[in-house]
Amino acid sequence: xxxxxxxxxxxxxxxxxxxxxxxxxxxxxxxxxxxxxxxxxxxxxxxxxxxxxxxxxxxxxxxxxxxxxxxxxxxxxxxxxxxxxxxxxxxxxxxxxxxxxxxxxxxxxxxxxxxxxxxxxxxxxxxxxxxxxxxxxxxxxxxxxxxxxxxxxxxxxxxxxxxxxxxxxxxxxxxxxxxxxxxxxxxxxxxxxxxxxxxxxxxxxxxxxxxxxxxxxxxxxxxxxxxxxxxxxxxxxxxxxxxxxxxxxxxxxxxxxxxxxxxxxxxx
Amino acid sequence: xxxxxxxxxxxxxxxxxxxxxxxxxxxxxxxxxxxxxxxxxxxxxxxxxxxxxxxxxxxxxxxxxxxxxxxxxxxxxxxxxxxxxxxxxxxxxxxxxxxxxxxxxxxxxxxxxxxxxxxxxxxxxxxxxxxxxxxxxxxxxxxxxxxxxxxxxxxxxxxxxxxxxxxxxxxxxxxxxxxxxxxxxxxxxxxxxxxxxxxxxxxxxxxxxxxxxxxxxxxxxxxxxxxxxxxxxxxxxxxxxxxxxxxxxxxxxxxxxxxxxx
Numbered sequence: 001x002x003x004x005x006x007x008x009x010x011x012x013x014x015x016x017x018x019x020x021x022x023x024x025x026x027x028x029x030x031x032x033x034x035x036x037x038x039x040x041x042x043x044x045x046x047x048x049x050x051x052x053x054x055x056x057x058x059x060x061x062x063x064x065x066x067x068x069x070x071x072x073x074x075x076x077x078x079x080x081x082x083x084x085x086x087x088x089x090x091x092x093x094x095x096x097x098x099x100x101x102x103x104x105x106x107x108x109x110x111x112x113x114x115x116x117x118x119x120x121x122x123x124x125x126x127x128x129x130x131x132x133x134x135x136x137x138x139x140x141x142x143x144x145x146x147x148x149x150x151x152x153x154x155x156x157x158x159x160x161x162x163x164x165x166x167x168x169x170x171x172x173x174x175x176x177x178x179x180x181x182x183x184x185x186x187x188x189x190x191x192x193x194x195x196x197x198x199x200x201x202x203x204x205x206x207x208x209x210x211x212x213x214x215x216x217x218x219x220x221x222x223x224x225x226x227x228x229x230x231x232x233x234x235x236x237x238x239x240x241x242x243x244x245x246x247x248x249x250x251x252x253x254x255x256x257x258x259x260x261x262x263x264x265x266x267x268x
Numbered sequence: 269x270x271x272x273x274x275x276x277x278x279x280x281x282x283x284x285x286x287x288x289x290x291x292x293x294x295x296x297x298x299x300x301x302x303x304x305x306x307x308x309x310x311x312x313x314x315x316x317x318x319x320x321x322x323x324x325x326x327x328x329x330x331x332x333x334x335x336x337x338x339x340x341x342x343x344x345x346x347x348x349x350x351x352x353x354x355x356x357x358x359x360x361x362x363x364x365x366x367x368x369x370x371x372x373x374x375x376x377x378x379x380x381x382x383x384x385x386x387x388x389x390x391x392x393x394x395x396x397x398x399x400x401x402x403x404x405x406x407x408x409x410x411x412x413x414x415x416x417x418x419x420x421x422x423x424x425x426x427x428x429x430x431x432x433x434x435x436x437x438x439x440x441x442x443x444x445x446x447x448x449x450x451x452x453x454x455x456x457x458x459x460x461x462x463x464x465x466x467x468x469x470x471x472x473x474x475x476x477x478x479x480x481x482x483x484x485x486x487x488x489x490x491x492x493x494x495x496x497x498x499x500x501x502x503x504x505x506x507x508x509x510x511x512x513x514x515x516x517x518x519x520x521x522x523x524x525x526x527x528x529x530x
Contacts, residue, residue, distance in 0.1 A: 125503060154420060158445045158523040159470030163503035170498060183420045208421030213497025214476055235475035236431035236519070241421040242388070257498070261420040 004253065007192040011177075011184065013054055013149065014047060014202040014264070034140035035147050038130045039064035039090070040164070041099055042152030044071035045181045051149050052088055056139035060090045061126035063099030064152065065108060092116055094133055095126035125163040127153070131171050143174065153178035154185070165212060169257060185261040193253040196260065198223075198245050206263040209233070209240040209252065216256035223250035233258075277515070280454040282522075284439075284446065286412065287314075287464045287529060290321055302410040305393045306331035306353070307426070308362055309415030311338045312443045314529035318412065319351060326397070327353040328389035330362030331415060332371060355379055357396060358389035388425045390416065394433050409436055416440040416447075431475060431519065443526070450520045458512040458522065460485075468525040471495070471502040471514065478518035485512035495520075 013035060037055040039048070041063030049072065052058055060068055072088040073081035089111050093100060096119035109115050118129050131148060138146050153164040168176055168187040177186045184203070188194045198204055209219065215234030221227045225244035233239055245262065252258065286302050304322035308330030312318075316339070319325060327335060332353065339351045348370070356363065356371055357379035372378050381392045394411060401409055416426035417440070430438055430449040440447040446465070450456045460466055469486070477496035483489045487506035495501050495518075507524065514520065 155417065156444055157468060157525055158417070158442075158447055159468060159472075159503040159505075159525075162470060162472045162474075162501060162521075162523075166497055166501050166503070172498070180420075182418070185420055206419065206421065208424060210421070210424045212474055235428055236434070239424055239428050241425035241428075243421075259420075261424075263419060263421075 004191065004193040006195055007189070008195045008197065009186065009260075010197040011199045011203050011262075012197075013051060013147065015199060016050065017054065032140070033145045033147055034138075035149055036134045036139055038127065038134070038148060038150045039068055040127060040150065040152035040160075041067060042156050042180075043067065044075060045151055045179060046075065047179075048072065048151055049075050049088070051151070051179075055149065057134060057137070058088075058090045058092075059130045059133060060093045060100075061130045062093070062095030062097060065090060065093045065100045065104050067152065069101075069104045069107065086111065089113060092133065094118060094130050096122075125160075125167065127164050127167050128170065131167055131174065131176065135171070135174060147175045147177065150176060150178045152180070154180035154183065165259065168259070169213065172257065179264075181264070183261055183263050185259050188252055188254065188258045188260050190254055190257050194251060194260075196223075196250040196252065198248050198250060198262075200245075200248070201265070203262045203264055204245045207243050207245050207250070208261045209243070209254075210259040210261065211235075211239070211254075211256050212259045214256055216254050216258065219252065219254035219256070219258065221250065221252050223247035277453075277455045279457055280451075281457045281459065282437075282448070283459040284461045284465050284524075285459075286321070286410065286439075287461060287526070289317065301408065302412050303397055305390065305397075305411060305413045306335060307390060307413060307415030308334060309418045310334065311342065312414050312441060312529075313342070315339065315414065316343045317530065318414070318441075322412070324355070325353040326355040326357055326393050327363075327371075327376075328393050329356070329358030329360055331389075332356045332363050332367050332376075334415070336364075336367045336370065349374065352376055355396075357381060357393050359385065359392075388422075388429065390426050390429050391432065394429055394436065394438065398433065398436060406436075411436065411438045413438060413440050414442070417442050427474070427521065430521075434519065441526070445523050445525050447521055447523045450514050450516070450522050452516055452519050456514040456522075458485075458514065460507050460510055460512060460524070462507075462510070464528055465524045465526050466507045469505050469507050469512070470523050471505070472521045472523075473497070473501065473516075473518045474521055475519050478516050478520065481514070481516040481518070481520065483512065483514050485509035 035055040036057040039060045073084045092114040094116040172189045217232045218230045219228045301323040303324045306327045352374045355377045359382040434451045473495045481490045487508045
């Protein structure tokens with residue numbers, strides 16, 4: 001059986017950057033990673049301004065627009081709130097519009113934000129709709145180097161969290177990272193072997209690997225304190241939780257899709 | 269808890285009447301005895317009442333810090349003596365020394381399981397509860413857990429405890445929702461306390477896909493439906509009746525939103 005292709009992962013988007021970031025040129029531009037940010041309806045994490053600035057496309061899922069309107073000025077207390085709101089204006093607000101406050105919708109609409117009312121579509125979650133929108137309107141030339149960062153995806157109502165994780169599985173060919181104040185998660189599809197580059201200054205050491213939705217009969221890792229070696233994992237049995245990253249690169253291969261999670265450091 | 273037989277499968281009945289103030293609990297309900305386990309996360313808003321109505325209170329390691337620090341603010345009651353857990357259990361790597369000393373001096377039993385690094389603090393607490401419960405009382409056992417959600421890997425580990433002890437009634441509680449396991453071995457009847465829970469709910473096959481799940485009492489019912497991560501799972505559903513029934517060929521997680529809890 002031919003070896004699996006390798007997929008590499010890195011949380012470098014969480015590193016502080018010179019502002020504004022210099023646009024890539026030449027060959028770099030073609031391979032350059034582009035980011036899109038989706039804001040869901042939870043309190044903004046402290047690194048929201050950093051990720052927003054880094055992104056080329058910003059979408060609020062319904063009440064996420066309230067969070068940006070209220071929360072961005074709070075995260076940038078030294079600055080004039082009105083100026084912050086204008087600077088941190090979403091490109092689109094999408095969803096069934098039952099949570100976004102009318103005056104917030106009006107405000108952003110008057111600034112040019114696209115309002116996409118999907119209330120007729122009750123079959124998919126707001127996040128699902130936003131991911132579809134972004135993949136249809138990628139900020140770069142195509143989706144190949146697109147990373148979608150989702151804020152407010154974890155915590156809160158559990159069914160929302162499960163729905164958000166299901167979006168990772170449904171869009172398994174798209175790089176989507178779910179972020180909260182204290183951890184991030186993304187999917188490691190079984191079709192690839194994975195190299196996760198650890199940014200120690202912003203993430204770790206606590207990590208885990210979870211087979212969400214189906215058992216894994218064989219997973220192997222390197223770079224963790226308690227590595228897996230053709231180990232089976234399932235709910236009801238073993239899960240790799242409260243593990244510790246020990247090396248700068250963690251490798252993972254598995255016969256099943258796994259969720260990777262790592263803690264974010266307090267000052268990130 | 270009621271056990272009956274429907275066709276060849278036993279019925280398991282669920283009710284959240286433990287969330288109601290004691291005055292409002294149905295007169296004929298079986299005594300609502302539950303054991304409370306407090307994990308190391310910010311206490312939910314309704315903790316004072318949950319604490320008061322418990323038959324036993326166990327702090328899992330750093331959960332004791334939470335009671336020590338946060339309970340008096342929630343109750344405007346400076347008297348910590350009123351909130352003493354019967355047991356503090358776990359590997360003791362989070363509880364502050366002064367907190368441990370205080371509760372020990374007030375009579376809490378300190379159950380130090382630090383030699384066991386294989387299982388989580390919640391697993392240790394549930395295991396102890398089961399071990400201490402006489403067999404004839406086991407069918408009536410109900411354990412409520414606060415602080416199970418938070419860092420994602422902790423959350424997964426705590427949910428895994430529901431699977432490891434699938435013959436026990438264990439309910440994870442947060443400010444926003446409750447979560448419990450619906451084992452595939454039973455037909456489930458979930459009685460909805462609409463004054464404190466709902467309408468948002470969901471059902472998830474997180475361990476393994478379901479090829480056939482059937483529900484009644486939801487706005488979007490499932491009828492012999494397949495559910496699988498990567499495809500359809502039931503999120504943002506709505507309870508549409510006083511009673512929801514669920515039958516499935518897979519173990520499922522049930523969640524329902526909580527509200528009006530004080």
